[in-house]
Amino acid sequence: MVKSMEVLDSYDSVGVSDQIATWHEVEAGFWVGNAHGRFLGTVEQSPTGWITRDHAGGVVGKYPDAAMARAAIG
Numbered sequence: 001m002v003k004s005m006e007v008l009d010s011y012d013s014v015g016v017s018d019q020i021a022t023w024h025e026v027e028a029g030f031w032v033g034n035a036h037g038r039f040l041g042t043v044e045q046s047p048t049g050w051i052t053r054d055h056a057g058g059v060v061g062k063y064p065d066a067a068m069a070r071a072a073i074g
Contacts, residue, residue, distance in 0.1 A: 021074030031066065033074045043069040 021040060023033045029045030041054040043066060050069035052060040063069040 021070070023070055023074075031070065033070060035074055040074040 021033050021035045023031050023043075025031050031043040033040040033043070039055050041052060041060065044051050044053070045066070046062075049062045049064055050066050051062050052069045052072045054060050054073060060072050061069075063072065
């Protein structure tokens, strides 16, 4: 019996909840995150909320606070 194996790209939609995400505020209202050296994305404060972007710069969503925005990607 031959079993198939699925190969996942390192930036596929695999969650990082089992990894420890580290967040750094590099300037006021702008955070960058990584997990084990892998860039997760950014969280930026805007007048209407916190905007989360993934590793490629795509918008993940807008959240009412920074903690929720960071949790969306790590």
